[in-house]
Amino acid sequence: MIIHKSLNSIIFNNYLKIIFAFFILFSETIKANEDIIIGYASSLHNVMKEIIRDYEIQSNLKLKVGMGASGNIAQQIIRDAPYDIFISANKKWVDYLEKHQKIKERYLWISNSLSLIGSIKSIENFTLNQNERFCLADPKNAPLGIYSVEAINALKLNIPKNQIIFLKDAVSVRYYLSIKECDYAVTYSSDTFNFDKNIDIQSIPLNLYSDIAYEIGILKNNKQTKHFVNYLQQPNVLSKLRNHGFIIN
Protein backbone atom coordinates (compact mmCIF):
# COMPACT_ATOMS: atom_id res chain seq x y z
CA MET A 1 0.00 0.00 0.00
CA ILE A 2 2.80 2.36 0.94
CA ILE A 3 4.54 1.65 -2.34
CA HIS A 4 1.31 2.39 -4.14
CA LYS A 5 0.91 5.70 -2.43
CA SER A 6 4.41 6.90 -3.08
CA LEU A 7 4.14 5.87 -6.74
CA ASN A 8 0.88 7.74 -6.98
CA SER A 9 2.38 10.86 -5.47
CA ILE A 10 5.39 10.68 -7.77
CA ILE A 11 3.10 10.51 -10.79
CA PHE A 12 0.81 13.18 -9.41
CA ASN A 13 3.57 15.65 -8.58
CA ASN A 14 5.39 15.21 -11.85
CA TYR A 15 2.61 14.73 -14.34
CA LEU A 16 3.68 17.69 -16.44
CA LYS A 17 7.19 16.30 -16.74
CA ILE A 18 5.80 12.90 -17.66
CA ILE A 19 3.60 14.35 -20.39
CA PHE A 20 6.55 16.33 -21.66
CA ALA A 21 8.73 13.21 -21.71
CA PHE A 22 6.10 11.40 -23.78
CA PHE A 23 6.11 14.24 -26.28
CA ILE A 24 9.88 14.04 -26.62
CA LEU A 25 9.72 10.25 -26.99
CA PHE A 26 7.15 10.34 -29.74
CA SER A 27 8.30 13.48 -31.51
CA GLU A 28 10.62 11.17 -33.43
CA THR A 29 7.60 9.56 -35.06
CA ILE A 30 5.78 12.84 -35.62
CA LYS A 31 8.59 14.15 -37.82
CA ALA A 32 7.67 14.04 -41.47
CA ASN A 33 9.26 10.93 -42.90
CA GLU A 34 10.33 10.06 -46.37
CA ASP A 35 9.64 6.35 -46.16
CA ILE A 36 7.73 4.59 -48.87
CA ILE A 37 4.45 2.95 -47.94
CA ILE A 38 3.47 -0.10 -49.94
CA GLY A 39 0.07 -1.74 -49.97
CA TYR A 40 0.04 -5.22 -51.41
CA ALA A 41 -2.19 -8.21 -52.02
CA SER A 42 -2.09 -10.61 -49.08
CA SER A 43 -0.98 -13.52 -51.27
CA LEU A 44 2.40 -11.77 -51.57
CA HIS A 45 2.84 -11.67 -47.83
CA ASN A 46 5.51 -14.31 -47.29
CA VAL A 47 7.70 -13.40 -50.22
CA MET A 48 7.30 -9.66 -49.69
CA LYS A 49 8.70 -9.97 -46.19
CA GLU A 50 11.93 -11.32 -47.69
CA ILE A 51 12.04 -8.89 -50.59
CA ILE A 52 11.51 -5.89 -48.32
CA ARG A 53 14.11 -7.05 -45.82
CA ASP A 54 16.68 -7.40 -48.59
CA TYR A 55 15.75 -4.07 -50.09
CA GLU A 56 16.03 -2.24 -46.78
CA ILE A 57 19.52 -3.61 -46.20
CA GLN A 58 20.58 -2.69 -49.71
CA SER A 59 19.04 0.76 -49.99
CA ASN A 60 19.06 2.06 -46.41
CA LEU A 61 15.45 3.11 -46.88
CA LYS A 62 12.67 2.17 -44.51
CA LEU A 63 9.62 0.63 -46.10
CA LYS A 64 6.22 0.56 -44.46
CA VAL A 65 3.70 -1.99 -45.58
CA GLY A 66 -0.02 -2.60 -45.46
CA MET A 67 -1.41 -5.96 -46.48
CA GLY A 68 -4.89 -7.19 -47.26
CA ALA A 69 -7.30 -8.16 -49.98
CA SER A 70 -6.45 -6.04 -53.03
CA GLY A 71 -9.96 -4.63 -52.99
CA ASN A 72 -9.63 -3.55 -49.38
CA ILE A 73 -6.40 -1.71 -50.06
CA ALA A 74 -7.93 -0.05 -53.10
CA GLN A 75 -10.80 1.11 -50.88
CA GLN A 76 -8.35 2.52 -48.37
CA ILE A 77 -6.55 4.38 -51.14
CA ILE A 78 -9.84 5.88 -52.35
CA ARG A 79 -10.29 7.13 -48.79
CA ASP A 80 -6.83 8.77 -48.99
CA ALA A 81 -4.65 6.16 -47.28
CA PRO A 82 -1.07 7.36 -47.82
CA TYR A 83 0.20 4.45 -49.92
CA ASP A 84 2.90 5.20 -52.48
CA ILE A 85 2.81 1.87 -54.28
CA PHE A 86 -0.09 -0.54 -54.70
CA ILE A 87 0.36 -4.14 -55.80
CA SER A 88 -2.89 -5.83 -56.74
CA ALA A 89 -3.59 -9.46 -57.53
CA ASN A 90 -5.79 -8.45 -60.43
CA LYS A 91 -6.30 -5.77 -63.02
CA LYS A 92 -9.71 -4.76 -61.74
CA TRP A 93 -8.61 -2.88 -58.65
CA VAL A 94 -5.84 -1.01 -60.46
CA ASP A 95 -8.38 -0.03 -63.12
CA TYR A 96 -10.68 1.13 -60.37
CA LEU A 97 -8.00 3.39 -58.88
CA GLU A 98 -7.02 4.65 -62.32
CA LYS A 99 -10.62 5.65 -62.92
CA HIS A 100 -10.41 7.71 -59.73
CA GLN A 101 -7.15 9.34 -60.94
CA LYS A 102 -5.07 7.78 -58.19
CA ILE A 103 -2.63 5.83 -60.37
CA LYS A 104 0.32 7.62 -61.99
CA GLU A 105 1.94 4.62 -63.67
CA ARG A 106 1.17 0.93 -63.84
CA TYR A 107 3.17 -2.17 -64.70
CA LEU A 108 2.28 -5.81 -65.22
CA TRP A 109 4.35 -7.91 -62.87
CA ILE A 110 3.97 -11.64 -62.18
CA SER A 111 1.30 -14.35 -62.36
CA ASN A 112 -0.02 -17.07 -60.16
CA SER A 113 -2.15 -20.19 -60.43
CA LEU A 114 -4.83 -21.86 -58.35
CA SER A 115 -4.80 -25.05 -56.33
CA LEU A 116 -7.62 -27.10 -54.90
CA ILE A 117 -6.97 -28.16 -51.31
CA GLY A 118 -8.57 -31.19 -49.65
CA SER A 119 -8.89 -34.87 -50.37
CA ILE A 120 -10.93 -34.96 -53.54
CA LYS A 121 -10.95 -38.32 -55.30
CA SER A 122 -13.06 -37.47 -58.27
CA ILE A 123 -14.17 -34.03 -59.26
CA GLU A 124 -17.26 -35.34 -61.11
CA ASN A 125 -18.72 -37.06 -58.06
CA PHE A 126 -17.58 -34.50 -55.55
CA THR A 127 -19.89 -34.20 -52.56
CA LEU A 128 -19.37 -32.59 -49.20
CA ASN A 129 -20.28 -34.41 -46.02
CA GLN A 130 -22.77 -32.60 -43.88
CA ASN A 131 -20.18 -31.17 -41.53
CA GLU A 132 -17.47 -30.31 -44.00
CA ARG A 133 -16.63 -26.84 -45.08
CA PHE A 134 -15.36 -25.33 -48.27
CA CYS A 135 -13.45 -22.08 -47.81
CA LEU A 136 -13.17 -19.43 -50.45
CA ALA A 137 -11.85 -15.92 -50.44
CA ASP A 138 -14.59 -13.31 -50.59
CA PRO A 139 -14.99 -12.35 -54.27
CA LYS A 140 -16.21 -8.88 -53.24
CA ASN A 141 -12.74 -7.71 -52.30
CA ALA A 142 -10.26 -10.52 -52.78
CA PRO A 143 -9.24 -11.29 -56.37
CA LEU A 144 -8.61 -14.87 -55.21
CA GLY A 145 -12.34 -15.13 -54.61
CA ILE A 146 -13.18 -14.08 -58.15
CA TYR A 147 -10.74 -16.58 -59.67
CA SER A 148 -11.91 -19.33 -57.30
CA VAL A 149 -15.56 -18.90 -58.19
CA GLU A 150 -14.66 -19.05 -61.90
CA ALA A 151 -12.68 -22.24 -61.34
CA ILE A 152 -15.41 -23.89 -59.26
CA ASN A 153 -18.02 -23.09 -61.87
CA ALA A 154 -15.78 -24.45 -64.62
CA LEU A 155 -15.09 -27.62 -62.66
CA LYS A 156 -18.85 -27.89 -61.96
CA LEU A 157 -18.12 -28.60 -58.32
CA ASN A 158 -21.34 -29.04 -56.45
CA ILE A 159 -21.00 -27.21 -53.12
CA PRO A 160 -24.06 -26.43 -51.00
CA LYS A 161 -24.24 -22.71 -50.34
CA ASN A 162 -24.44 -23.03 -46.57
CA GLN A 163 -21.20 -24.98 -46.44
CA ILE A 164 -19.12 -22.28 -48.10
CA ILE A 165 -17.23 -19.96 -45.82
CA PHE A 166 -16.06 -16.72 -47.37
CA LEU A 167 -12.85 -15.45 -45.81
CA LYS A 168 -11.51 -11.97 -46.26
CA ASP A 169 -8.31 -12.60 -48.21
CA ALA A 170 -5.75 -15.17 -49.35
CA VAL A 171 -3.85 -15.06 -46.07
CA SER A 172 -6.92 -15.90 -44.02
CA VAL A 173 -7.72 -18.85 -46.30
CA ARG A 174 -4.23 -20.09 -45.63
CA TYR A 175 -4.55 -19.54 -41.88
CA TYR A 176 -7.91 -21.25 -41.47
CA LEU A 177 -6.64 -24.17 -43.59
CA SER A 178 -3.63 -24.50 -41.29
CA ILE A 179 -5.80 -24.80 -38.17
CA LYS A 180 -8.09 -27.25 -40.03
CA GLU A 181 -11.19 -25.09 -39.84
CA CYS A 182 -11.53 -25.54 -43.59
CA ASP A 183 -11.72 -29.04 -45.06
CA TYR A 184 -11.53 -27.85 -48.64
CA ALA A 185 -10.43 -24.61 -50.19
CA VAL A 186 -9.27 -22.97 -53.37
CA THR A 187 -6.12 -20.96 -52.91
CA TYR A 188 -3.16 -19.62 -54.84
CA SER A 189 -0.51 -22.23 -55.65
CA SER A 190 2.06 -19.85 -54.20
CA ASP A 191 0.27 -20.15 -50.87
CA THR A 192 0.69 -23.92 -50.83
CA PHE A 193 4.43 -23.37 -50.67
CA ASN A 194 5.76 -25.16 -47.55
CA PHE A 195 2.33 -26.47 -46.65
CA ASP A 196 1.74 -29.38 -44.28
CA LYS A 197 2.64 -32.62 -46.08
CA ASN A 198 -0.63 -34.30 -45.04
CA ILE A 199 -2.77 -31.86 -46.97
CA ASP A 200 -3.81 -32.89 -50.47
CA ILE A 201 -3.10 -30.29 -53.12
CA GLN A 202 -4.22 -30.46 -56.75
CA SER A 203 -3.47 -27.73 -59.18
CA ILE A 204 -6.40 -26.46 -61.20
CA PRO A 205 -5.82 -26.20 -64.99
CA LEU A 206 -4.93 -22.64 -65.99
CA ASN A 207 -7.60 -22.50 -68.70
CA LEU A 208 -10.43 -22.75 -66.16
CA TYR A 209 -10.04 -19.22 -64.79
CA SER A 210 -8.89 -15.85 -66.04
CA ASP A 211 -5.22 -14.95 -65.95
CA ILE A 212 -4.03 -14.13 -62.47
CA ALA A 213 -1.93 -11.08 -63.18
CA TYR A 214 -0.34 -9.00 -60.46
CA GLU A 215 -0.08 -5.34 -61.32
CA ILE A 216 2.00 -2.65 -59.71
CA GLY A 217 0.47 0.80 -59.54
CA ILE A 218 2.57 3.81 -58.63
CA LEU A 219 0.54 6.34 -56.69
CA LYS A 220 3.29 8.85 -55.98
CA ASN A 221 5.81 9.33 -58.69
CA ASN A 222 9.22 10.02 -57.19
CA LYS A 223 12.76 8.69 -57.12
CA GLN A 224 12.21 6.29 -54.22
CA THR A 225 9.08 4.66 -55.62
CA LYS A 226 10.66 4.33 -59.09
CA HIS A 227 13.72 2.75 -57.54
CA PHE A 228 11.71 0.18 -55.60
CA VAL A 229 9.54 -0.73 -58.58
CA ASN A 230 12.70 -1.22 -60.64
CA TYR A 231 14.08 -3.41 -57.89
CA LEU A 232 10.95 -5.58 -58.05
CA GLN A 233 11.70 -6.38 -61.70
CA GLN A 234 15.26 -7.51 -61.12
CA PRO A 235 16.21 -11.12 -61.92
CA ASN A 236 17.16 -12.09 -58.36
CA VAL A 237 13.84 -10.85 -57.02
CA LEU A 238 11.96 -12.60 -59.80
CA SER A 239 13.75 -15.85 -59.12
CA LYS A 240 12.85 -15.55 -55.46
CA LEU A 241 9.23 -15.16 -56.52
CA ARG A 242 9.53 -18.20 -58.76
CA ASN A 243 10.81 -20.20 -55.81
CA HIS A 244 7.71 -19.22 -53.89
CA GLY A 245 5.52 -20.67 -56.62
CA PHE A 246 4.69 -17.54 -58.61
CA ILE A 247 4.78 -17.60 -62.39
CA ILE A 248 7.27 -15.27 -64.05
CA ASN A 249 6.27 -14.23 -67.55
Place this chain on the structure above:
Amino acid sequence: MIALSDYEITVLLLSIKVASISSIITFFPSFIMAYLLATKNFTGKSLIDGLIHLPLVLPPVVIGFFLLIIFGKNGLVGDIFFSTFNIRISFSWIAAMIASSVMGFPLFVRSIRQSISEIDPKIIEAAQTLGANKIKILKKIIIPLSKNGIIAGFILSFSRSLGEFGATITFAGNIFGETQTLPLAIYSSLQDPDANLIVIRLVGISVFISMAALMISNRLNK
Protein backbone atom coordinates in the same frame (compact mmCIF):
# COMPACT_ATOMS: atom_id res chain seq x y z
CA MET B 1 -41.29 4.65 -41.91
CA ILE B 2 -38.40 3.56 -44.07
CA ALA B 3 -38.87 0.06 -45.44
CA LEU B 4 -35.96 -2.25 -44.64
CA SER B 5 -34.51 -4.41 -47.37
CA ASP B 6 -34.29 -8.20 -47.02
CA TYR B 7 -30.57 -7.86 -46.44
CA GLU B 8 -31.06 -5.41 -43.59
CA ILE B 9 -33.83 -7.50 -42.03
CA THR B 10 -31.67 -10.63 -42.07
CA VAL B 11 -28.74 -8.80 -40.48
CA LEU B 12 -30.95 -7.10 -37.92
CA LEU B 13 -32.82 -10.25 -36.87
CA LEU B 14 -29.59 -12.20 -36.57
CA SER B 15 -28.01 -9.47 -34.44
CA ILE B 16 -31.00 -9.35 -32.12
CA LYS B 17 -31.13 -13.15 -31.92
CA VAL B 18 -27.44 -13.41 -31.04
CA ALA B 19 -27.53 -10.51 -28.59
CA SER B 20 -30.68 -11.53 -26.74
CA ILE B 21 -29.90 -15.25 -26.47
CA SER B 22 -26.36 -14.54 -25.36
CA SER B 23 -27.43 -12.08 -22.67
CA ILE B 24 -30.14 -14.43 -21.38
CA ILE B 25 -27.70 -17.34 -21.21
CA THR B 26 -25.01 -15.22 -19.57
CA PHE B 27 -27.43 -14.06 -16.87
CA PHE B 28 -27.31 -17.28 -14.81
CA PRO B 29 -23.54 -17.73 -14.47
CA SER B 30 -23.17 -13.97 -14.05
CA PHE B 31 -25.66 -13.87 -11.20
CA ILE B 32 -24.01 -16.80 -9.40
CA MET B 33 -20.56 -15.31 -9.89
CA ALA B 34 -21.67 -11.84 -8.81
CA TYR B 35 -23.36 -13.29 -5.72
CA LEU B 36 -20.22 -15.21 -4.76
CA LEU B 37 -17.95 -12.23 -5.31
CA ALA B 38 -20.22 -9.83 -3.44
CA THR B 39 -20.99 -11.95 -0.40
CA LYS B 40 -18.30 -14.59 0.08
CA ASN B 41 -14.61 -14.52 0.81
CA PHE B 42 -12.59 -17.43 -0.50
CA THR B 43 -9.04 -18.17 -1.53
CA GLY B 44 -8.31 -17.26 -5.11
CA LYS B 45 -11.04 -14.63 -5.15
CA SER B 46 -8.83 -11.96 -6.63
CA LEU B 47 -7.58 -14.40 -9.28
CA ILE B 48 -11.14 -15.25 -10.33
CA ASP B 49 -12.00 -11.56 -10.22
CA GLY B 50 -9.10 -10.88 -12.57
CA LEU B 51 -10.01 -13.70 -14.95
CA ILE B 52 -13.59 -12.48 -15.20
CA HIS B 53 -12.40 -9.05 -16.19
CA LEU B 54 -9.98 -10.28 -18.85
CA PRO B 55 -12.46 -9.88 -21.75
CA LEU B 56 -12.85 -6.22 -20.79
CA VAL B 57 -9.16 -5.45 -21.02
CA LEU B 58 -7.83 -7.87 -23.65
CA PRO B 59 -8.13 -6.98 -27.32
CA PRO B 60 -11.31 -8.72 -28.59
CA VAL B 61 -9.30 -10.41 -31.34
CA VAL B 62 -7.29 -12.18 -28.64
CA ILE B 63 -10.51 -13.48 -27.10
CA GLY B 64 -11.57 -14.66 -30.57
CA PHE B 65 -8.27 -16.45 -30.96
CA PHE B 66 -8.65 -18.17 -27.56
CA LEU B 67 -12.18 -19.24 -28.46
CA LEU B 68 -10.94 -20.60 -31.79
CA ILE B 69 -8.30 -22.61 -29.95
CA ILE B 70 -10.82 -23.97 -27.46
CA PHE B 71 -13.88 -24.49 -29.67
CA GLY B 72 -12.24 -24.99 -33.07
CA LYS B 73 -12.31 -28.41 -34.72
CA ASN B 74 -8.89 -29.18 -33.26
CA GLY B 75 -9.56 -27.41 -29.99
CA LEU B 76 -10.05 -28.95 -26.56
CA VAL B 77 -13.82 -28.59 -26.41
CA GLY B 78 -14.40 -28.39 -30.15
CA ASP B 79 -12.81 -31.79 -30.64
CA ILE B 80 -15.18 -33.43 -28.13
CA PHE B 81 -18.20 -31.84 -29.77
CA PHE B 82 -17.04 -32.85 -33.21
CA SER B 83 -16.22 -36.46 -32.39
CA THR B 84 -19.24 -37.18 -30.17
CA PHE B 85 -22.05 -35.04 -31.58
CA ASN B 86 -20.60 -34.31 -35.03
CA ILE B 87 -21.18 -30.61 -34.39
CA ARG B 88 -18.84 -27.85 -35.46
CA ILE B 89 -19.12 -24.80 -33.30
CA SER B 90 -16.76 -22.34 -34.98
CA PHE B 91 -18.20 -20.29 -37.87
CA SER B 92 -21.81 -20.83 -36.84
CA TRP B 93 -24.26 -18.49 -35.13
CA ILE B 94 -23.58 -20.41 -31.94
CA ALA B 95 -19.96 -19.27 -32.22
CA ALA B 96 -21.13 -15.67 -32.59
CA MET B 97 -23.29 -16.16 -29.51
CA ILE B 98 -20.43 -17.64 -27.49
CA ALA B 99 -18.19 -14.73 -28.48
CA SER B 100 -20.82 -12.20 -27.39
CA SER B 101 -21.47 -14.05 -24.15
CA VAL B 102 -17.82 -14.05 -23.21
CA MET B 103 -17.47 -10.36 -23.99
CA GLY B 104 -20.66 -9.44 -22.12
CA PHE B 105 -20.00 -11.61 -19.06
CA PRO B 106 -17.74 -9.19 -17.13
CA LEU B 107 -20.15 -6.29 -17.67
CA PHE B 108 -23.02 -8.41 -16.42
CA VAL B 109 -21.10 -9.60 -13.34
CA ARG B 110 -19.93 -6.09 -12.49
CA SER B 111 -23.33 -4.50 -12.47
CA ILE B 112 -25.07 -7.30 -10.54
CA ARG B 113 -22.23 -7.48 -8.03
CA GLN B 114 -22.42 -3.77 -7.43
CA SER B 115 -26.10 -3.89 -6.57
CA ILE B 116 -25.83 -7.05 -4.42
CA SER B 117 -23.05 -5.51 -2.34
CA GLU B 118 -25.22 -2.44 -1.78
CA ILE B 119 -27.88 -4.53 0.00
CA ASP B 120 -27.83 -3.81 3.72
CA PRO B 121 -26.62 -7.02 5.44
CA LYS B 122 -28.94 -6.22 8.35
CA ILE B 123 -31.98 -6.96 6.20
CA ILE B 124 -30.61 -10.42 5.42
CA GLU B 125 -29.76 -11.01 9.06
CA ALA B 126 -33.26 -9.97 10.08
CA ALA B 127 -34.74 -12.38 7.55
CA GLN B 128 -32.55 -15.16 8.91
CA THR B 129 -33.61 -14.54 12.50
CA LEU B 130 -37.22 -14.57 11.36
CA GLY B 131 -36.61 -18.05 9.97
CA ALA B 132 -36.30 -17.49 6.21
CA ASN B 133 -34.19 -20.08 4.44
CA LYS B 134 -31.53 -19.25 1.83
CA ILE B 135 -33.79 -19.71 -1.17
CA LYS B 136 -36.43 -17.48 0.33
CA ILE B 137 -33.82 -14.82 1.10
CA LEU B 138 -32.62 -15.02 -2.49
CA LYS B 139 -36.14 -14.78 -3.88
CA LYS B 140 -37.57 -12.16 -1.55
CA ILE B 141 -34.55 -9.98 -0.81
CA ILE B 142 -31.53 -10.36 -3.01
CA ILE B 143 -33.17 -10.58 -6.42
CA PRO B 144 -35.72 -7.78 -5.85
CA LEU B 145 -33.12 -5.46 -4.34
CA SER B 146 -30.58 -6.07 -7.09
CA LYS B 147 -33.19 -5.62 -9.82
CA ASN B 148 -31.57 -2.43 -11.09
CA GLY B 149 -28.19 -4.09 -11.39
CA ILE B 150 -29.68 -7.04 -13.25
CA ILE B 151 -31.46 -4.79 -15.73
CA ALA B 152 -28.36 -2.67 -16.23
CA GLY B 153 -26.36 -5.86 -16.76
CA PHE B 154 -28.84 -7.09 -19.36
CA ILE B 155 -28.68 -3.84 -21.28
CA LEU B 156 -24.89 -3.61 -21.06
CA SER B 157 -24.29 -7.15 -22.25
CA PHE B 158 -26.98 -6.87 -24.92
CA SER B 159 -25.38 -3.72 -26.30
CA ARG B 160 -21.89 -5.16 -25.99
CA SER B 161 -22.97 -8.11 -28.04
CA LEU B 162 -24.65 -5.89 -30.65
CA GLY B 163 -21.32 -4.10 -31.03
CA GLU B 164 -19.09 -7.17 -30.82
CA PHE B 165 -16.70 -7.27 -33.76
CA GLY B 166 -13.17 -8.55 -33.11
CA ALA B 167 -13.91 -11.81 -31.35
CA THR B 168 -16.81 -12.59 -33.69
CA ILE B 169 -14.93 -12.09 -36.95
CA THR B 170 -12.05 -14.24 -35.70
CA PHE B 171 -14.08 -17.06 -34.19
CA ALA B 172 -17.34 -16.98 -36.13
CA GLY B 173 -16.33 -15.36 -39.41
CA ASN B 174 -18.44 -13.04 -41.49
CA ILE B 175 -21.07 -15.29 -43.04
CA PHE B 176 -24.24 -13.63 -44.27
CA GLY B 177 -27.33 -15.02 -42.53
CA GLU B 178 -25.26 -17.06 -40.10
CA THR B 179 -22.74 -14.88 -38.28
CA GLN B 180 -22.91 -11.51 -40.05
CA THR B 181 -24.20 -9.22 -37.30
CA LEU B 182 -24.64 -5.45 -37.61
CA PRO B 183 -21.02 -4.34 -37.08
CA LEU B 184 -19.75 -7.03 -39.44
CA ALA B 185 -22.28 -6.02 -42.07
CA ILE B 186 -21.22 -2.40 -41.71
CA TYR B 187 -17.58 -3.42 -42.02
CA SER B 188 -18.27 -5.47 -45.15
CA SER B 189 -20.31 -2.72 -46.76
CA LEU B 190 -17.62 -0.15 -45.99
CA GLN B 191 -15.34 -2.05 -48.33
CA ASP B 192 -17.78 -2.06 -51.16
CA PRO B 193 -17.61 1.16 -53.18
CA ASP B 194 -21.25 0.88 -54.23
CA ALA B 195 -22.61 0.32 -50.75
CA ASN B 196 -22.33 3.78 -49.19
CA LEU B 197 -26.08 4.05 -48.78
CA ILE B 198 -26.26 0.63 -47.12
CA VAL B 199 -23.55 1.72 -44.67
CA ILE B 200 -25.52 4.81 -43.69
CA ARG B 201 -28.73 2.82 -43.25
CA LEU B 202 -27.01 0.12 -41.17
CA VAL B 203 -25.32 2.74 -39.01
CA GLY B 204 -28.71 4.38 -38.51
CA ILE B 205 -30.24 1.05 -37.48
CA SER B 206 -27.52 0.37 -34.95
CA VAL B 207 -27.75 3.85 -33.43
CA PHE B 208 -31.52 3.40 -33.19
CA ILE B 209 -31.29 0.01 -31.43
CA SER B 210 -28.65 1.17 -28.98
CA MET B 211 -30.61 4.30 -28.10
CA ALA B 212 -33.76 2.23 -27.67
CA ALA B 213 -31.94 -0.18 -25.34
CA LEU B 214 -30.64 2.72 -23.24
CA MET B 215 -34.05 4.35 -23.02
CA ILE B 216 -35.73 1.08 -22.05
CA SER B 217 -33.18 0.57 -19.31
CA ASN B 218 -33.68 4.10 -17.99
CA ARG B 219 -37.44 3.57 -17.95
CA LEU B 220 -37.10 0.22 -16.14
CA ASN B 221 -34.69 1.65 -13.60
CA LYS B 222 -37.13 4.35 -12.47
